[in-house]
Amino acid sequence: MMKLHWSPRSPYVRKVMVAAHELGLADRLQTVRTVVAMAKPVPELMIENPLSKIPTLVTEDGTILYDSVVIMEYLDSLAGGGRLIPASGPARFVELRRHALANGFLDMLIYWRGERDRETPMAAMIDAYTTKLDAILPALDAEIDAIAQTPVGIAQITLAIAGDYMDFRFAQLGWRERAPRYSAWQSTFQERPSMRATPVVDA
Amino acid sequence: MMKLHWSPRSPYVRKVMVAAHELGLADRLQTVRTVVAMAKPVPELMIENPLSKIPTLVTEDGTILYDSVVIMEYLDSLAGGGRLIPASGPARFVELRRHALANGFLDMLIYWRGERDRETPMAAMIDAYTTKLDAILPALDAEIDAIAQTPVGIAQITLAIAGDYMDFRFAQLGWRERAPRYSAWQSTFQERPSMRATPVVDA
Numbered sequence: 001m002m003k004l005h006w007s008p009r010s011p012y013v014r015k016v017m018v019a020a021h022e023l024g025l026a027d028r029l030q031t032v033r034t035v036v037a038m039a040k041p042v043p044e045l046m047i048e049n050p051l052s053k054i055p056t057l058v059t060e061d062g063t064i065l066y067d068s069v070v071i072m073e074y075l076d077s078l079a080g081g082g083r084l085i086p087a088s089g090p091a092r093f094v095e096l097r098r099h100a101l102a103n104g105f106l107d108m109l110i111y112w113r114g115e116r117d118r119e120t121p122m123a124a125m126i127d128a129y130t131t132k133l134d135a136i137l138p139a140l141d142a143e144i145d146a147i148a149q150t151p152v153g154i155a156q157i158t159l160a161i162a163g164d165y166m167d168f169r170f171a172q173l174g175w176r177e178r179a180p181r182y183s184a185w186q187s188t189f190q191e192r193p194s195m196r197a198t199p200v201v202d203a
Numbered sequence: 204m205m206k207l208h209w210s211p212r213s214p215y216v217r218k219v220m221v222a223a224h225e226l227g228l229a230d231r232l233q234t235v236r237t238v239v240a241m242a243k244p245v246p247e248l249m250i251e252n253p254l255s256k257i258p259t260l261v262t263e264d265g266t267i268l269y270d271s272v273v274i275m276e277y278l279d280s281l282a283g284g285g286r287l288i289p290a291s292g293p294a295r296f297v298e299l300r301r302h303a304l305a306n307g308f309l310d311m312l313i314y315w316r317g318e319r320d321r322e323t324p325m326a327a328m329i330d331a332y333t334t335k336l337d338a339i340l341p342a343l344d345a346e347i348d349a350i351a352q353t354p355v356g357i358a359q360i361t362l363a364i365a366g367d368y369m370d371f372r373f374a375q376l377g378w379r380e381r382a383p384r385y386s387a388w389q390s391t392f393q394e395r396p397s398m399r400a401t402p403v404v405d406a
Contacts (some may be wrong), residue, residue: 041338
């Protein structure tokens with residue numbers, strides 16, 4: 001069994017779990033609940049990952065792997081390779097760039113939430129997040145049809161999780177009205193067994 | 204020519220520039236000065252990368268790529284592949300994990316600097332960064348001899364840049380005394396032409 005430092009609240013952990021389900025590898029992952037927060041490093045986790053971040057994977061031979069996209073590529077390799085990320089060529093770099101967009105968007109939402117929850121949020125940061133969202137949502141809405149035509153991969157998984165995260169933490173953004181094609185695609189993707197098996201819960 | 208959104212202050216841009224020099228591809232990159240800050244999105248950049256982040260690359264066929272590690276893998280592929288990241292197998296995942304450690308460390312330093320420069324820094328965040336540094340520096344010092352035995356790749360490049368960034372922005376941390384093996388390795392790596400050609404300047 002592989003060991004995965006896991007939490008039901010982390011969208012990055014969820015990326016790995018959805019990937020594992022899509023690849024048929026979920027039963028090879030033993031999840032270990034590891035609750036981290038940006039301001040609360042976890043000493044036991046830092047033995048395996050000094051950044052104190054999840055997901056962190058320990059493979060069957062004891063190799064430690066992080067971050068989420070590295071683990072996803074590793075799981076993909078266990079399943080034969082080239083399924084969640086094209087193995088080479090232009091399609092690989094397009095998938096990696098789309099994943100970077102989706103994951104950078106998720107990063108932004110996480111930091112935005114941190115800013116919002118501060119005693120004294122910095123207005124310039126909140127404004128910057130708002131401005132970037134005004135660029136990101138139309139960009140995703142414009143590209144989602146092309147993304148939807150590719151096989152399920154790291155970009156689609158991360159985009160679906162980002163959408164669900166907005167529903168969960170940023171309902172007031174009205175993202176579904178502002179990015180209707182992305183929203184429609186996400187609603188369908190969200191019904192996949194891999195997504196339904198990995199709900200984000202505030203527990 | 205490829206076009207690279209570039210700034211002399213960004214350690215992530217520097218990763219790409221050092222990679223380009225190591226691969227002999229620097230003369231195929233046209234750098235375009237694009238000054239970004241976390242709280243200052245750049246409209247022209249957001250047309251190509253709605254996250255408003257650098258580095259962002261436009262390839263010779265017009266494909267847009269980001270973030271830094273995606274661009275580094277792309278440049279590696281142009282140079283034949285497998286030079287900065289092993290093409291497959293266990294060595295690939297070790298390199299990717301070491302890069303994730305180095306890059307996560309760099310991310311932490313960037314956010315730490317942002318926190319430090321706030322009007323009211325959050326004590327819990329500063330404490331968390333300090334605690335993580337206490338785990339990261341010994342971890343890097345313990346692993347650097349193994350890392351030094353691999354070919355120059357994305358992990359070494361990022362570790363060397365993180366060291367230089369600490370000299371530049373966090374001199375008071377005393378990292379060289381606290382991680383003497385990492386420091387000695389970094390001092391040697393820093394003399395490579397690729398590093399000397401890409402100094403970080405506050406301009």
